[in-house]
Amino acid sequence: MALDHISALAGPMGEDAELRPARVEDLAFQGDHLRRQAHALWAAVEDTQVVVARTAQRRAEMADEEASVESAELTVRLPGGKTVTARLAPAGAADRHPGWITWKNETTTGTADSIEQLELEATLHTLATLLGPHLYDAEDDCDPTPPDSPHFATFR
Structure with missing residues (x-):
């Protein structure tokens, strides 16, 4: 799902082009948060x-x-x-x-x-x-x- 979102952000944005940097920044933050949460869960169960x-x-x-x-x-x-x-x-x-x-x-x-x-x-x-x-x-x-x-x- 995240890769689909990245692909969409990498393509033509039309009228939303000025929003791309903020959306990409949010996606990068969410990806980092997801990694940390997955590591926390792995650490808790292993x-x-x-x-x-x-x-x-x-x-x-x-x-x-x-x-x-x-x-x-x-x-x-x-x-x-x-x-x-x-x-x-x-x-x-x-x-x-x-x-x-x-x-x-x-x-x-x-x-x-x-x-x-x-x-x-x-x-x-x-x-x-x-x-x-x-x-x-x-x-x-x-x-x-x-x-x-x-x-x-x-x-x-």
């Missing part, structure tokens, strides 16, 4: 270990087809100076089972719960999708954004 195993499996499957995050470390800082760092250890890391996202602040270290795991995985996937095309050289044989790619759409 054990964290299963969520971690499934997201790690999905990341491994995608690594054969598209750019993916191998490891990551992200530090968020508040204006007062407090920080929290989230880390996705690379496969084979000795400190944690592959796929677990851990976090650390000034006083505590922990492991992401199911909803944190899902939301951070989605964010990392978005970053890989956006940055992946920059890994390809002009002379590479493969096209980093094939026409049927669900990750990039071109609207004229």
Whole structure:
């Protein structure tokens, strides 16, 4: 249904053309909200270990087809100076089972719960999708954004 709505917004709008930006903005917000709600439901009905195993499996499957995050470390800082760092250890890391996202602040270290795991995985996937095309050289044989790619759409 959302893809039909996007398709309609991408086509000729006639008299409603000036409303397109606001409608597209609303659709993007609703899509993000839908993803967060689906992750919250998944986290509520599934054990964290299963969520971690499934997201790690999905990341491994995608690594054969598209750019993916191998490891990551992200530090968020508040204006007062407090920080929290989230880390996705690379496969084979000795400190944690592959796929677990851990976090650390000034006083505590922990492991992401199911909803944190899902939301951070989605964010990392978005970053890989956006940055992946920059890994390809002009002379590479493969096209980093094939026409049927669900990750990039071109609207004229």
